[in-house]
Each structure stands twice: as C-alpha cells, then as structure tokens.
Amino acid sequence: MKSHSRNAYIALFICLIAVFVINAQESNTKQKAVLVTGASSGIGLKITEQLSDRGYFVYAGARKQSDLERLNAMENVQSIKLDVTKWDEINAAVETVKKEGRGLYGLVNNAGVAIFIPLIEVEEEDLDFQLDVNIYGPYRITKAFAPMIIESKGRITTIGSISGILSGQFFGPYSMSKHAMEAYTDALAVEMKKFGVEVNIVEPGNYNSKIVESLVKRMKSNDISYENSLYKEEFEGLISGYGADRSRFKDPSEVSDAVEKALFSDNPKRRYMVVPSEAEGNWTITQIMREMVQLNENQAYKYDRDALIEILDKVLAETE
Template identity: 35%
Template sequence: MTTSPRTVVVTGASKGIGAATVRQLVGRGRRVIAGVRREQDAAALKAGFGERVVPVHLDVTDPDTVAAAVATVRDTVGADGLAGLVNNAGIAVAAPVEFLPPAELRRQLDVNVVGQVAVTQALLPLLRDGHGRIVNVGSIGDRIVSPMLGAYTASKFALAALTDTLRLELAPWGIGVVLVEPGAVATPIWQTATASADQLLATLPPTVDKLYGAQIAAAHASARRNDAAGIPPEEVAKVIAHALTTRRPRTRYLVGRDARIASAVARLPPRVRDRLVLSQSR
C-alpha cells in the first residue's frame, strides 16, 4: 500500500475553476500537478501550496508541452499511477456563425476538444496504473445553444459526446469518466471572451453590426451578467472534487440553478425552446 498522496492532474489551473479545483483537492489531501501557461502562474502556485502542487507548463494544443508535462507526471507518480485527470482548460470564441472565420472555429475546437483528447490519451496509461478517474469540465452549453456562441457550444457538445464514448470504452478497466456541466460561473472567461470577441468583430465586415448588432449587444449584456452574478468557481470545484473522490460518481453533474433551468428548457420542443432563447437575445 502506498503512503504517498494520491495525485491528480488539473489543466487550466491558473485561475477560475481550475485554480479553485487545485485548492479543493489540496484541502482533501491530494497532490496536484497543475497545468499552466505562464511562469508567473506557476510561481504563484508554488508560493501558495509548496510541495503539495507541482506546476507544469502545459498548452493542450502543443504536442511538445503535452509530452513534457506527461514526463513530469510520470516522474512524480512513479508506480502509483495517477488518481485523476481534470480536463478544465478552455476558451470561448464568440461571433455569428455566418461570419465566423474558419481559423477561429479550428482554434476553438483545438483547445476545447482536440486538446482535451490529446491530454487524456497521453495520461491514460498512468490512469490505468492508478485506477484513476477522468472529469471533463463541460458547460450547460453542451445541452442548449445561444446566438453568437455557436463555436463554443459546438465544442461543448463534442466534449460531451467524447466523454460518454470514453466512459463506455474505458469501462473494462474501471476508469470512470464524468462530465461536470456548470451554468454561469463568475470567472475571468467572460471578460476574456468579450475582449477576444471585440477584437474579432473589429476585423469583420461592417455588415456584421448591421445584421447582428442587436444579438451581439445582447450577448455582451449576458456576459456581463454572468461575470457579475455567476456562481463562485469554488462551487464547481467542490463538485469536481466530489466526482473524483466519491465511490460511485454520477455520469453527469449539473452545477448552478441556471444550469438546471436551462437543462429543462433544452428538453422542450425545438420551436418552443427557440422562442425562449431568442426572447433573451434581443
């Protein structure tokens, strides 16, 4: 029997849900290997948690950093293997689909889908060794779409499908695969997404504002509301930690009152659902 702490990898660990998850897991006695993209974030984690957190440079879209991070994980856990993987890294690209540059759609899918799969594939041997578990951080946007967020919700629908597929494929080894679906969370993603959207929209033809100005304004207002009134990231982190450590986790966890409401709306007949969503987009 090992006496070393069980180890979990968390991607996108520098802020928001990822950082809150690191705090939760350390508080439950886990050692965390935290994927970050900036040296200052790595330094902050070391200063805050000492040896309980091992920061690694990890860009989920860069095969070289993925390989280097996996080598660090392997050296850290040894024969004990890995207790868990939290795929949390993600971005939100916002633009009307009619004018969405294909390169931006590829970037959205590369980070939120392909990158998650690449990290999972690379760590699966260690998860087998450690009888570990995978938690993917999705969104209520994997059940219901919103105008201007087609690329983002497409990535979350895809991640949900891959989560369900992995759960079936990995069942023979007892590797649980769980999807956590938060609603609005008060994290920097809203400010980052809004700033990125403004930069992207500035490069698009003037007709975008003429055709979609009202919907773009509504999307901006929604992002501001989410930033101001979203649930704290700690609420999502508690659910992630529970999904990793409970004996029999659910396959999916909705987090937040708005996520539960949106889940109910998603089950309505499509035309009724469309009217409700559009009423919030004007």
Template identity: 35%
Template sequence: MKVDKNLRSILITGASTGIGRETTEFLAKNGFHVYAGARKDKDITSLSQIPNVTPLKLDVTKSHEIEDAFSLIETNKTGLFAVINNAGIDVLGPLVDFDIEAFKLQLDVNLLGVHRIISKFFPLILQSEGRIINISSGMGLASVPFSGFYCASKAGLEAYNDSLRRELMLINKKIKVIIIEPGIVKTSIWKKDYPKDLESSLFHQSYLKWQKINVSPYEPNKKSLTPDIIARKIYISLIKKRPKLRYLVTERNFIYRILFAAPEKLKDWALRLVISRQKID
C-alpha cells in the same frame, strides 16, 4: 518541490484562473497532490506557492509540453489517479462572420486538447484504475446565439465523453469517466471585449442585445455560480465510490432541465422574444 506520495495525484489543465484555480486550491487542501497545468510563467510561479501543488507549463495544444508533463509525472513516480480536463476558451460572435481558423482554434483547445491529454495520460489512469473528469457546459446541451463555436465544442465533448465511457467499461469497469456541466460561472472566460470587427456585421444590434442578458455574470443582478461550487462538485466526483456519470451544476437545475427538454421551436420563439425586448443604451 518534494511530493508527498501518500496523497493521490491528479492532473488538471487550465489551472491558472477560475474553475481550474479554485479546484487546484480545494483539492490540494483536501487530500490530493495536484499537478496544475498553466500556460503563463506568472501563473506557474503563483501556483508553486500552494502546498501540495506541482505546477506544470502545459498548453493543451502543444504536444511537446504534454510530453514534458508526462515525463515529469513519471519521474516523480507518484502515479496519477485522475485527469481533469478543464482548459477552455470561448470564441465569441456571429458564426457567419468568422473564418474557419477561428473554429479550428476553438476545437483545438476545447476538444482536441482533451483528446491529447487523455490519450497521453491514459496508461497512468489505467494503472491506477482512476478517473477521467471532463468539464463541459450547459451550452453543450442547449446551444445559444453568438457562442456557436463554443457550443459545438462542448456538444462534441459530450459525445466524446459518452463514447469513451462506453469503450472503457468494456475493458475495466473500475475506471470512471465523468462529465461536469456548469451553468454560467463567474470566470474570466466571459470577460471579453466586444469584437470590434463585428461593428459592421448584420448581427451587430442583436449581438449587443444578447450580451446584455447572457454573458455578463459579473454584474450584481446576474444569478451566476462561483468557481468554488464547481470545485466542490469535482471533489465529490473524485471521492465517491460510485460517482454520477454527469453532474449538471447550475443556479437552478430544475429550470435548466425543463428548458433542455422543451421543443426546439418553443426555445427559438422564447429566445427571439427575449432578445427583441432588450433595449440598447
């Protein structure tokens, strides 16, 4: 498709659904040309129907697809104002029941994938004096049971983001490194079947109780965010001359901040109490 070179171009990973898809559509309607990365052909076809969007076959674990995406952007001569690292997965279940390969998969997408994208596209960001936006999670700030791999990957992203920002400020203060920290969002990452190989686990009952109170954002009584709220916050972080270093975006920011600041023993006690009171039908 013909690219309008009057628009600032950005690259977003994980654009097929949820936050990525909503952000792609919102930015494309509001003054940006979007290179939208997705893994599946059907999602690439769908993204191609959106004005001001150039879909890319882009799996952040595959170096050749990252190279191809970089080559296309260079060929188009649009430059790149921002990279938005949104692609992510959640390997769900008790930590002690998983082998090392599950942890490697989690880190390969959520953390190493971010590094692959940034290291490859950084020359374009340096040239435009643009922005790097990393999508983290409230669970990168406070860990919860049965998402330990996910929490570890997002905590690692928090550290990576801070180190990158502090390195880049030494060479170019105009480049902005921003992190977005959503709470529970209604996205497909949470639509998971119960891992059947955990039915014999020592944590089976506790896991079922935790699932009832935590990872069911699609239930009508769950107070969770919709992806468009995150998309608008990403837009703000792109257009503000002096954006915040981090954006915590939750249903109740004040309550979240209190929880994050609470003593660890108090968090443990409260969590154990809440889980123990759950009843399994």
C-alpha cells in the same frame, strides 16, 4: 564492540531505514495525484485550491510563468507548463508526472475558451481556435495520460457545460465544442470501463471566471469586431449584457465540489450538472425533454405519453 553485536546494530539500522522508505513510499501513493488543466484562473484554480486543501496532490497546468510560480507556491501543488494545444508541452508534462513517481489517479480536463460569433460569420481560424482548445485539448491530454490513469484505475473528468445541452444565438461555436464533450464522455466511459477507469462530465451553468475577459482580450488583439456584422444590433445588447466582468456570478466552489465527487466518490455518476440557480437547471432539463419530444415526433414508432413515462421510469430506476 564485538563484531557480532556490531553486525546486529548495522542490521537493525538497515531495517529502520527500510521501514522509513516503505512508509514514505506508501504515504506518497496514498496521496492521490490529480492533473488539472487550465488551473490559472476560474474553475480550474478553484478545483486546484479545493483538492490541494483536502490533501490531494495537484499537478496544476498553466501557461504563463507568473501563474506557474503562483500555483507552485501552494501546498500540495506542483505547477506544470501545459498548453493543451501543444504536443511538445503535453509530452514533457507526461514525463514530469512519471518522474515524480506518485502515479496519476485523476485527470480534470478543465482548460477552455469561448468565442461568441454568428455561425455564418465566424472565420475558420476562430472556429479552429474554439475547437482546438475545447475538443482537441481534452482528446490530446486524455490520450497522453491514459496509460497512467489506467495503471491507477483512476478517473477522468471533463468540465463540460450546460451549453453541452443548450445552444442559441452566437453560442454556436462554444456549444458545438461542449456538445462534442458529451459524446466524447459517453464513448470514453464505455472504452475505459474494462480498465476500471471511471469517466464523467461536470456541467456548470454560469459562474464567475475570466472566460469572457479572455474572449474580449482575444477579440481586441485579433481585431475581431461586430462593426460589420449582420447582427450588429443584437451584439450591442449581448456584449453589454455579458461584459467581461463576471463578478455578478457566484464563485465556482459548487463546481469544484462536484469535481471532487466525480473524482473520489465511491459511486461516481456520469453527469454532474451544477447550476447557480433553479432557472438555469430548468432551461437545461426542459431542453433535454424538448429534444426527446422532437425526436419522437413523426417517427415511425412514435411513443405515446404513457409509453414515454414508462421509459422515463425505467431510466430513473437505472440511476437509483
């Protein structure tokens, strides 16, 4: 072969490799990557299944080795050891995601726990446990991954709850944590706007998951009982009413649908309330209106009914 035609073949070969590498890089960046915390069960697992099925790439945070292996075996999923209360694991997770080179488009702060203890009886360490996972967890994860999300002009979604609006007997610690995420979301949304990052919150009602099973397990292993509680009688009804088995509740696919919209729709909303029944939606909306009425009552510049409806119309127009 003459040397000039051999050189032409070599040049062509190099071009083909370059095209192949560029295409591979493009398809890697087109497959948007999302990190989901607490992906081992319940809502987090459902989000992981749905997003990976749709072709997104999911970094699935979990704590136990068996969960990490199970998640890793799923197509489009890479599990990451991630306890949201441990900075060493969070920093290692950031390094892993960076090294993978896909960037990070979406963050779903899902990991969460619940305790149901009266506020005048809850021990500080139990309150710390509740707030550490449900409030400081999203704060830590978001802070750590914010540079990557900003780089991709991506989205941050937190799994709040209708307990971010409602509260009640024994729900104090849990609903305090979820109320906090309402404020967190609104402040973060404003702060991230200048970077083109959308921030929102998905607020489920009651769905099937392991949240109460984990609560009961922790109570047993930490020797927490209602035996000496001033509310012993009420607890008997409550615990038998809840039970660890939440299989009577719906599968959380309505929640993962809302998360997919929150992450990928062209016009994402700030809040996505997702409830399994009209009743749960009604309690929540009624409570928001009750708070509005309570705030307005006896205030120096009190609005009458017509003025309140005028404000409501204005707010409705904003969301159209």
